[in-house]
Amino acid sequence: MVMLDTEIKEQLKSLFAPLEKKIAMVYAPSFHADQAELVSMLEAVASTSSTLSARLLPPEDGKQSKSPTFYIEVDGVRTGITFTGIPGGHEFNSLILAILNAGGKGKLPDPALTRRIQRLRGPISVKTYISLTCENCPDVVQAMNQMALLHGNFKHEMIDGGYVQDEIDALGIQGVPSVTANGKMIHSGRI
Numbered sequence: 001m002v003m004l005d006t007e008i009k010e011q012l013k014s015l016f017a018p019l020e021k022k023i024a025m026v027y028a029p030s031f032h033a034d035q036a037e038l039v040s041m042l043e044a045v046a047s048t049s050s051t052l053s054a055r056l057l058p059p060e061d062g063k064q065s066k067s068p069t070f071y072i073e074v075d076g077v078r079t080g081i082t083f084t085g086i087p088g089g090h091e092f093n094s095l096i097l098a099i100l101n102a103g104g105k106g107k108l109p110d111p112a113l114t115r116r117i118q119r120l121r122g123p124i125s126v127k128t129y130i131s132l133t134c135e136n137c138p139d140v141v142q143a144m145n146q147m148a149l150l151h152g153n154f155k156h157e158m159i160d161g162g163y164v165q166d167e168i169d170a171l172g173i174q175g176v177p178s179v180t181a182n183g184k185m186i187h188s189g190r191i
Contacts, residue, residue, distance in 0.1 A: 004044040015096065016049035019103040023052050026078075027070035029059045032163075038068035038086050045095070052099070067163035074102045080148030085160025089132035094141040094158065101149055114150055122153025129161045129168065129178040136190045140177040 004012070025042045042054035054070075071082040079102055087095040100106030108114065126144050130137035144156040161168050161176065171178070171185055178188040 004041070009044070009048050012045065012048035012096070015100065016052065016103075018105045019049055019051040019100075021051065021075050021103045023099055023103055024073040024076075025052070025054045025070050025099075026057050026073050027054065027068070028057050028065035029063075030065040030068055032066065032068055034068050034086060038070065041086060041088070042070060045099075051103070067160075072098055072102050080151075080155040081145050082155070082157040084157055085130075085132075085163050087158065087160075090135060090138045091130060091132060091141065091158065091160075094138050094145065097142050098145045101146060108146055108150065117147050117150045117154075120147075120151055120154065122151065124151070124154045125157075125182050126155065127157045127159055127180045129159050129164075129171075129173055129176055129180075131161055131176045134176045137177040140179065144179075 025046065027038060027042060030038075039054065046052040046054040067084050068086055069082065069084045072079045081098050081102070083091075083095065085091075097106055101108060109117070126147075128137070128141050128144055130141060141156075141158045145158075148154045148156040159167070161173065161178075171180065173185075173188060175189045177190075179186050
């Protein structure tokens with residue numbers, strides 16, 4: 001269970017103080033046993049700033065997500081960042097940086113690299129399969145999230161492999177991080 005103690009909440013309040021844009025963590029409805037844990041974590045993070053919120057995506061025709069899933073929205077506009085699973089452990093920092101970067105208060109690549117990212121031909125859909133115990137995964141997730149924020153036609157989804165064993169098996173994933181682009185494996189292991 002992801003718990004935010006008082007010290008972490010105070011640190012988040014300080015980190016999020018400069019945020020001016022309204023940032024929402026929009027979660028999909030799900031019957032998954034871990035859904036309550038996800039909602040609790042998102043609400044705890046949202047409680048650290050008046051610019052943050054956590055809200056339920058209205059169900060579409062009664063559809064439910066198989067896994068706890070949410071995306072980041074800025075000023076009412078969906079970004080290309082999605083998390084499938086609960087970003088705890090090493091990935092908690094990926095969530096915090098995604099919020100800061102989406103709000104324009106984080107650290108993005110230098111201008112030359114930014115221009116290269118923006119010149120990529122889209123649409124691009126990247127999924128990074130991770131394990132919460134992986135120490136190398138956050139670097140990849142954070143880089144891909146930055147790319148999603150810089151390129152209007154780039155989507156990135158962090159996926160905790162523990163929630164999608166069928167996808168892991170179908171892709172033949174044996175190590176993390178494993179990155180797919182437009183449904184094809186492009187890299188597996190330390191990058």
